[in-house]
């Protein structure tokens with residue numbers, strides 16, 4: 001299904017007066033308002049194809065119904081989100097959960113909804129029925145050269161799919177690791193991973209990047225071969241300019257200062273981009289901003305400051321993507337909330353009075369520095385986001401409109417109450 005533009009316009013019209021009141025109130029105190037609104041309009045966050053269905057946990061999965069049954073329907077769902085928020089103009093595919101067998105048709109379908117393809121993701125953390133050798137003991141780090149070869153070949157195949165779709169990056173997350181001390185020679189595992197990644201790197205087209213994701217544990221619970229940003233950075237440095245480190249917010253041990261990691265990776269030109277989500281305990285994959293929105297703001301504060309210092313285009317210089325899972329929410333509603341949370345943090349970071357902060361830091365005025373950050377963080381920027389959406393042709397209140405139109409019920413009617421999406 002698609003949402004008629006006239007429905008969005010009509011609803012916006014009904015909400016216009018209330019919006020204007022809230023917008024005028026906040027806009028009055030903002031310097032460079034139009035520049036900020038333009039930046040918000042330009043800022044898009046990619047939607048992962050695997051987040052359009054119910055994720056569940058290893059204890060169970062409770063589908064809400066109407067999930068996309070094919071790649072075409074996944075693209076349709078992202079099209080719906082983008083029509084509502086005008087901020088989700090790309091989709092990231094995970095191979096082989098998604099197989100774009102007719103790339104030209106898939107691309108045309110996406111383009112018709114204003115979408116393109118973000119990074120393509122390889123999958124060597126599961127065994128597929130068609131596959132000869134098992135990844136039970138790892139893939140790119142495996143002790144058996146034949147398994148490594150199979151995993152390298154899969155990654156090269158994923159690049160080929162991506163080329164056909166005009167993607168520009170391969171995203172690699174490995175579950176490779178060990179469950180018990182003694183199981184693995186860690187240096188050997190790292191060296192074999194590097195060697196395998198070098199073979200994949202060689203297959204990258206000139207204008208492509210490989211994004212190396214890290215994660216401390218799960219499914220391996222003693223060591224993970226690319227377990228933290230240092231290990232990923234080491235690999236991406238050894239690989240070369242086309243390799244960078246991908247930061248998934250859920251892939252840190254509790255208390256990690258993610259904003260500091262981000263700031264330094266950016267400084268070194270090694271920040272590939274993000275998998276946004278939120279967490280309380282581990283890789284919880286919860287709605288962005290649902291647990292720790294202040295951390296998200298602090299990350300964006302480092303990003304905006306660091307990107308401006310290096311003259312980078314906020315919208316396009318790195319990869320912006322969500323990586324989430326939904327146990328109890330409608331996936332589309334969750335994704336709308338996540339995009340909103342990311343843009344709120346971005347807008348707040350744009351409001352930081354940078355010259356005043358530099359001055360406070362120079363004077364070691366700790367109180368003033370905190371005041372400056374928290375003044376921006378405590379500003380209600382939601383009317384700015386709504387205004388940017390309005391200007392871009394989206395809905396003033398995407399979630400409310402999604403509910404008012406009973407989109408999920410329409411999807412259930414179309415696809416069935418038991419329709420289940422592919423993914424984890």
Ligand code: PSV
Nearest residue numbers: 121173213248275283323424
């Ligand atoms: C692993 O936890 C991860 O964050 C990687 O990005 C995977 O590709 C994704 O989740 C799969 O669900």
Ligand code: MN
Nearest residue numbers: 213248275323
């Ligand atoms: Mn991830």
Ligand code: MN
Nearest residue numbers: 248250283323
């Ligand atoms: Mn994860």
